[in-house]
Amino acid sequence: MKHFYSVLITLTITLTFAQNRKIPVDTMVVTNHTTTIKGTSISYKATTGTQPVWNSKGEPMATLYYTYYERNNVKDRANRPLVISFNGGPGSASVWMHIAYTGPKVLNIDSEGYPVQPYGVKNNPNSILDVADIVYVNPVNTAYSRMIADKDGKLPNRDTFFGINADIKYLSEWINTFVTRKNRWESPKYIIGESYGGTRVMGLANELQNSQWMYLNGVIMVSPADYKLYNTGQPVYSSLNLPYYAAAAWYQKVLPDALQQKDLLEILPEVEEFTINKLMPAIAKGGFISEEEKLSVAQKMAYYSGLSETSILQHNLEVPASFFWKELLRDETGQTIGRLDSRYLGIDRTEAGTRPDYNAELSSWNHSFTPAINYYIREHLNFKTDEKYYMFGDVHPWDNSRNNTRDDLREAMAQNPYLKVMIQSGYYDGATTYFGAKYTMWQVDPSGKMKDRFTFKGYRSGHMMYLRNEDLITANDDIRAFIKSSLSNGKAAKYEKN
Numbered sequence: 001m002k003h004f005y006s007v008l009i010t011l012t013i014t015l016t017f018a019q020n021r022k023i024p025v026d027t028m029v030v031t032n033h034t035t036t037i038k039g040t041s042i043s044y045k046a047t048t049g050t051q052p053v054w055n056s057k058g059e060p061m062a063t064l065y066y067t068y069y070e071r072n073n074v075k076d077r078a079n080r081p082l083v084i085s086f087n088g089g090p091g092s093a094s095v096w097m098h099i100a101y102t103g104p105k106v107l108n109i110d111s112e113g114y115p116v117q118p119y120g121v122k123n124n125p126n127s128i129l130d131v132a133d134i135v136y137v138n139p140v141n142t143a144y145s146r147m148i149a150d151k152d153g154k155l156p157n158r159d160t161f162f163g164i165n166a167d168i169k170y171l172s173e174w175i176n177t178f179v180t181r182k183n184r185w186e187s188p189k190y191i192i193g194e195s196y197g198g199t200r201v202m203g204l205a206n207e208l209q210n211s212q213w214m215y216l217n218g219v220i221m222v223s224p225a226d227y228k229l230y231n232t233g234q235p236v237y238s239s240l241n242l243p244y245y246a247a248a249a250w251y252q253k254v255l256p257d258a259l260q261q262k263d264l265l266e267i268l269p270e271v272e273e274f275t276i277n278k279l280m281p282a283i284a285k286g287g288f289i290s291e292e293e294k295l296s297v298a299q300k301m302a303y304y305s306g307l308s309e310t311s312i313l314q315h316n317l318e319v320p321a322s323f324f325w326k327e328l329l330r331d332e333t334g335q336t337i338g339r340l341d342s343r344y345l346g347i348d349r350t351e352a353g354t355r356p357d358y359n360a361e362l363s364s365w366n367h368s369f370t371p372a373i374n375y376y377i378r379e380h381l382n383f384k385t386d387e388k389y390y391m392f393g394d395v396h397p398w399d400n401s402r403n404n405t406r407d408d409l410r411e412a413m414a415q416n417p418y419l420k421v422m423i424q425s426g427y428y429d430g431a432t433t434y435f436g437a438k439y440t441m442w443q444v445d446p447s448g449k450m451k452d453r454f455t456f457k458g459y460r461s462g463h464m465m466y467l468r469n470e471d472l473i474t475a476n477d478d479i480r481a482f483i484k485s486s487l488s489n490g491k492a493a494k495y496e497k498n
Helices: 002-017 164-181 197-209 237-249 264-284 291-305 309-314 319-329 360-380 403-417 434-444 468-488
Strands: 027-037 038-052 062-072 082-086 103-105 121-123 133-137 191-195 219-223 420-426 454-459
Touching: 038 164, 038 264, 062 164, 082 164, 082 197, 103 360, 121 360, 133 264, 164 197, 191 197, 191 468, 197 219, 197 403, 197 434, 219 468, 237 264, 237 319, 237 434, 264 291, 264 434, 291 309, 403 434, 420 434, 420 468, 434 454, 454 468
Parallel strands: 082 133, 082 191, 191 219, 219 420, 420 454
Antiparallel strands: 027 038, 038 062, 062 133, 103 121
8 A cells, every 4th residue: 555655756847847848828927026236225016927929920929038127106107117128149148237237136145246156136236227128139049038839739930030120120029029018108218229239139129129119218239249340341340350359469468568558448448440441451452562561551450459460461351259368368377358248268178279168257157147047047037937048049051131220220210319329348359349330330220310310439348247246336317418418308209301
């Protein structure tokens, strides 16, 4: 009899837990919290869960996991800004800005952004929740967002989601549903995207206007990845790396004394001018450049980058960033520097080679973000599932064709006099460089008639500039100022004759 009960208990446990692992299509969990932001006590509601993406028949073809923060006791919700937040990848969860930048909680890290134990989160006294409500959206196959099979068990075509234009199209539809459900149509609206999210929000600005009839007050691009730039051609793209090389070399203290003793912001304008006026034309000449000019440019590049003239000439003035990360400290310490944040150091198997074995900064970030987001969602937001939280999901192959997002942003701005743009970049970001971001900003509006509606902000850190506490404070304050400057304040959306 004892054996019978033992078998029965085992069978019951098996039946209880051996279920198919899947995420609910449409659900939410609500919790209430308090925090202190900028010295003021803030009460807020957190809603986390899943909301469907509908197909043309009105059936769910995917469900997106999101977290929505609303400040409580707001008397005039219609005038309260709503910020819709994305990360990038493509294929990255919206985790990085969520628990390290604008949200009410931040990682348990040190003041420079390095992981410490115990893993977890703490209150963010710099969150923008005091001035705006925020929703963090996870595209398909990131976090807990998933495709949904039809009644026959067939999943949608992957090209419905995984490409520049497909991504923009379905996300704009999802945003429409979200704004309608949460009754936020009256609110001033902002979209913020980091890294690939920069490409995403440039396209979304226009798609929301022209397909959803939803007009924005602001677009914020954090360390934006402009794929139009990457595919432009090497004379432009490779030359744009030099100001970043100078910044990283200055931080690592390997520049000549004449530069090293200056402040970073004294150096960069000089390097930017050389890049545009000397380096870019020199590279454009290719093999027909004179030896005299080539040597002169290489000497100046070496002066600004910390690299040797020899290595620069061996690359015909086009030094790949991957080589720079491996080469900069090769003869000094033998360490590599980080790709997304060149303050970070790595150790390779051998000092020889043309690129680092791994990304030192990303390893550090995964170290701290992964346990923190899993703990936070389950224990603070009370959303519990056996599904895996995908920090990076399966979204490839990704269709980069027909990329018109830069012009999409220009068109959206031209049609909407309210719409303003802010770009935030870290000087030590070697993946989506600050000068590349500036170049993108310059190219959006060739007429120059809207340049007063663009703002650029630089920070003394990397891709995730907010991991450095000093920049976390400044960057959030910059968002607050941007939101304030882009509110209508009763002014009509129209152009004046000038």
